[in-house]
Amino acid sequence: MSISLLALFLALGSFGAGLLGALTGLGGGLVVVPMMTLLFHIDLRYAIGASLVSVIATSSGAAAAYVREGFTNVRVGIFLEVATTVGALSGAALAGFIPTSALAVLFGLVLLYTAYRSLRAPEEHPTDLPSDPLALRLRLNSTYPTAAGIRAYSVQGVKKGFALMFVAGVLSALLGIGSGIVKVLAMDHTMKLPFKVSTTTSNFMIGVTAAASAGVYLHRGYIEPALAFPVMLGVLAGALLGARILAGAKTLWLRRIFTTVVVVLALEMLYKGLRGGL
Amino acid sequence: MTAPGKQPPGTAVRDSRDEQVELVIGRLLQWGVLAAAIVVVIGGLLLLAQYGHLPANFRQFNGEDAALRSVGGIIGAALSGDSRAIVQLGLVLLIATPAARVALTLGAFIIQRDRLYMLTTTIVLALLLYGLIWGRA
Numbered sequence: 346m347s348i349s350l351l352a353l354f355l356a357l358g359s360f361g362a363g364l365l366g367a368l369t370g371l372g373g374g375l376v377v378v379p380m381m382t383l384l385f386h387i388d389l390r391y392a393i394g395a396s397l398v399s400v401i402a403t404s405s406g407a408a409a410a411y412v413r414e415g416f417t418n419v420r421v422g423i424f425l426e427v428a429t430t431v432g433a434l435s436g437a438a439l440a441g442f443i444p445t446s447a448l449a450v451l452f453g454l455v456l457l458y459t460a461y462r463s464l465r466a467p468e469e470h471p472t473d474l475p476s477d478p479l480a481l482r483l484r485l486n487s488t489y490p491t492a493a494g495i496r497a498y499s500v501q502g503v504k505k506g507f508a509l510m511f512v513a514g515v516l517s518a519l520l521g522i523g524s525g526i527v528k529v530l531a532m533d534h535t536m537k538l539p540f541k542v543s544t545t546t547s548n549f550m551i552g553v554t555a556a557a558s559a560g561v562y563l564h565r566g567y568i569e570p571a572l573a574f575p576v577m578l579g580v581l582a583g584a585l586l587g588a589r590i591l592a593g594a595k596t597l598w599l600r601r602i603f604t605t606v607v608v609v610l611a612l613e614m615l616y617k618g619l620r621g622g623l
Numbered sequence: 624m625t626a627p628g629k630q631p632p633g634t635a636v637r638d639s640r641d642e643q644v645e646l647v648i649g650r651l652l653q654w655g656v657l658a659a660a661i662v663v664v665i666g667g668l669l670l671l672a673q674y675g676h677l678p679a680n681f682r683q684f685n686g687e688d689a690a691l692r693s694v695g696g697i698i699g700a701a702l703s704g705d706s707r708a709i710v711q712l713g714l715v716l717l718i719a720t721p722a723a724r725v726a727l728t729l730g731a732f733i734i735q736r737d738r739l740y741m742l743t744t745t746i747v748l749a750l751l752l753y754g755l756i757w758g759r760a
Contacts, residue, residue, distance in 0.1 A: 349675035352667075388684040398714055402660070405652045405720045417645065419728060423744050426725075430750040437754070483739070552721040553747065557754045559718045563711075564693065564758025566686030570710035571674065574667040577714070581660060 348571055351385065356575035358384070363403065363583025368590070369603045370544070371463055372551075373580045374400040374522045375456065379610040382449075383617070387572065389445045393521030394567030397559040399580035400523045404552030406581055407588060416545040418487050418538065421500065425510045425531075426553050432514020433557035440519055441565075449618030452520050456611035459526045460604045470537055479503040489542050498539055506536040510550075518558035523551040644731045651727065652720055659717035666701075666709030673706050694756065715755075722751045 358380050359373070366373030374396050381392035440448075476486050476499035485500040509531035513524040525547050532543035562568055690696040691711050700708030729744040 346679050347675060348677050348679045349671050351679040352671060352675070385681075387681040390684045391681050398717060401717055401721060402656055405717070405724070406656045419645065419731075420740060423725075423728060423740060423747060426747045427743060427750075430747055430754075434750060434754060549724075553725060553751065556718050556721040557751055560751070560754030560756075561758050563715070563718070563755070566688075566692050568711070568714060569681065569687060570666065570691070570707045570714070571670060571679070572681060573714055574663050574670070574710045577663060577717070578660065578667070581656070 352571065352575040354385065355381070355572065356579040359399065359576045359579025360583040363399070363580035363585075364587045365583075365599065365603045365606075366580075367403070367584040367587025369463065369600045371459060371603060371607070372400070372523045372525045373403060373584055375459060376606065376610060377576060377580065378452065378521050379456070379614055381572070381576070383610065383613050389448060390562075390565075390567045391569045391572050393440075393519075394559070394562050394569065395573040395576040396521035397517075397555045397562065398568065398573050399577045400517075400521070400555040401552045401559060402577050402581040403584040404523065404548055404555070406585060407548055416489050416539075416541045417549050418485070418489075418542055418546050419549070420483070420487070421485050421532070421536075421538070421542075422546045422549045424483060424485065425507060425528075426550055428507045428510035429514035429517070429528075429550055429554040430557040432511040433518040433554050434514075434561065435511075436515035436518025437558040437561040439515070443519065446618045446621045448519060449614045451516075451618075453611045453613075453615035453618060455516060455520060455522070455526075456607050456614065460607045460611065462526055462530070463600060463604050463607075470533075474499060474501060474537065477501050477503045487542075489539055496539075498537075498542070501537040502535040506531045509535060514554050514557070517551075517554045518561075523555060525551055644727075644734075648724055648727045648731075652724055655720035655723060656717065659713045659720065662713030662716060663710055664713075666706050666711075666713055669706035670710055693758070718755060722748065722755065725751060 359377060362376045362380065363373040366375065377396040377399060378389070378392045381387040381395065382389055480486055480500035480503050483503065485503065486498065488495050488497045509527060513527035513531065516522065516527060517524040528547040528550060529543050532538045532546060533540060536543075538546070559568070688707075690700050691708060694715055697708050697711045697715055701712040725744060725748045729741065729748060732740040732744055
């Protein structure tokens with residue numbers, strides 16, 4: 346296959362990944378790496394480099410829209426970014442020592458977990474519990490707009506959330522993904538932020554986390570322009586279109602389709618990883 | 624925007640100034656991504672014109688050319704018209720947008736004289752620049 350033809354296929358595949366990722370809220374980065382390695386037999390390191398770049402593009406590209414809605418908690422974001430960037434730099438340092446077959450298995454497990462979470466409805470939880478004393482000291486508690494006006498919320502489980510964010514950073518660097526699922530888990534489940542606050546703050550953090558490891562990978566030669574350019578442009582275009590048509594879309598069916606794709610890719614990654622074929 | 628009377632202690636009430644700062648940051652990020660994408664498109668088209676007919680072989684990891692691995696090397700090669708370096712320059716711009724966001728957030732905390740978050744934001748910015756400029760983890 347010529348470089349031009351490969352670029353065309355990668356751009357189309359990435360466009361689909363970005364579109365479905367935005368419509369389902371699962372993010373496009375998750376399927377870019379499996380697509381590149383399983384379908385086009387590209388080395389895992391080049392795939393991770395290209396995928397991280399596309400993750401930054403979608404996060405920064407969507408930032409203005411999220412900010413306008415007024416849900417992002419900047420203090421929570423910055424505080425947790427200390428954990429995710431340290432995690433990302435640690436992950437990037439580790440990446441050179443972990444065999445690609447082990448990374449493929451890890452990737453498969455993360456994909457399966459994501460599929461499992463995506464089929465469960467987001468749980469409602471009370472946001473007016475007494476605050477974690479640490480959250481008071483760090484001034485993490487804030488307010489957000491609801492249909493019934495401005496509501497205050499308090500933050501729980503600060504230490505555990507911080508630790509989970511470190512894990513999210515490590516995974517982001519090792520696998521070239523946004524780790525949005527772990528970030529939302531930490532903020533939604535552990536720190537008990539309102540759902541809209543956790544998803545938008547997560548978007549705020551994904552780009553910063555990915556940029557930390559992308560910088561390191563640039564120096565290691567993981568970022569190949571012939572591969573990164575169609576992937577970045579494809580995912581970005583797909584994600585922007587997805588965000589635009591989100592309002593009228595029937596997301597339940599899309600979610601099922603995307604989840605099926607994720608499960609198939611997960612099994613394939615596990616199989617290839619365990620057989621050592623990647 | 625007014626907040627309801629009853630607030631748990633320690634709640635940072637969002638005010639319109641906060642919101643305006645965030646809005647400006649969000650806009651700047653969008654422009655940053657747009658600028659990066661334009662540079663990548665130009666470099667990408669040149670790259671395809673130059674190397675598009677060659678067989679693609681990325682099965683084996685060989686690492687990128689040394690010149691395309693550092694910010695200085697990329698800028699130098701891009702200015703001399705190397706298509707691969709122009710793509711790489713766009714990607715460096717893209718990687719720098721989150722750093723710009725953190726730097727602007729730092730500016731906002733400085734204006735608010737928020738010492739704790741000035742420190743926290745500086746740590747994040749330092750980690751980001753460390754990765755991008757020195758590239759060792």
